[in-house]
Amino acid sequence: MLLKIEQVLSPEALSQAQALLRSAAWEDGRNTAGSQAALVKNNEQLPGASREAQALQQLVLQALERHPIFFSAALPKRVLPPLFNRYGGASNFYGPHVDQAVRYLPGGQQRVRTDISCTLFLADPQDYDGGELVVQDTFGEQRVKLAAGDMVLYPGTSVHHVSPVTRGARLASFFWIESMVRSDEQRRLLYEMDMSLMRLRAEHGESEATVQLTGTYHNLLRMWADT
Template identity: 65%
Template sequence: MLLHIPDVLTPDELRALHATLGEAAWRDGRATAGTQAVHAKNNEQVIPGSEQAKAAQTLVLQALNRHALFFSATLPKKTFPPQFNRYGNDTNRYDDHVDGAVMHSATTGERVRTDVSCTLFLSEPSDYDGGELVINDTFGVQTVKLPAGHMVIYPSSSVHRVEPVTRGQRVASFFWVESMVRRDDQRRLLFDMDMDLLRLRTQHGEDPSVVGLTGLYHNLLRMWADT
């Protein structure tokens, strides 16, 4: 499932995040790449573990925790600490690659199975040329370039790339979710059911059919979830 999640960050949060990242130390993004991705990756990332990195991570995680659409779509069991990258000048692209199946956080020591990949855009599309996130999966080839504060989620098994940035800088946060429901098709089924239930509840309130369908949703989640 590929899904655009709007307004993850408020304008005030975006300003605070940019101020924090402006004081952070950056390094060659290849330092965190695996054996396959290292040949495709050409960007910069914030050095993890610094006070600025921790403050930026906390801000993003707080925003995610209040976002019901993110929870419904990903059903998070673990969330990898958000990372931050930028593309521009000579470090301006990330060629086709697939994310590693398990990510290890050097700062927390935790391992996270990568079920869902997340890109949270921090730069406005008008601030840079190029830099589109191109995702290739069963839903076809999708090109994504979202407003600052908006996020896209997609299966971590997807082949994807970031097109070269030819003007300005593209700054983003990226991270992975280990879902309580491992299979993408099951998560999609639960997400669609949850969205329909919200619409039915708005139209009909808690009538018996809505209560019954809500029970069906939770019984499916109970069957498939691993907590």
């Protein structure tokens, strides 16, 4: 499931994030790439231990915790700390690749399966040309370039790339999620059911049918979830 989520960051949080990015010192993005990805990765990245990266991580994680659509779509079990990259100038693209299946939380003691890949856009799209995230989806190639503060979720199994930035700079946060529900098909069914339940409640309140369907949703989640 490829899903676009609007306004993950509030205007205030987005303004804070952009100010932090303007003051940050960047390094070669290949420093954190695996052997295959390093061959096609050409961007810049914030050092994870920097003051700016730490503050930005808190902004993003707090926004995710407050966003009901994100929780419904991802059903997160573990979220890897967000990272931050920049595309522009001579460091302006990332060729086709697939994300690592398993990554480590900081400290290297706990493994995280990368079920879902996430990109949170932090630069206004009119400020740069190119830079589309191109994902090979079930229904063909999807080209994604969103407003600052918006986010896209897509399966970690997808081949994807970032097209060259030819003007300005593309700034974004990227991270991975291990979901309580490993199957993308099962997550899609649960998400669609949850969205329908929200509409039913808004239109009809807690009717008998709504309560019964809510029970079905939770029984499916109970059946499929690994907590």
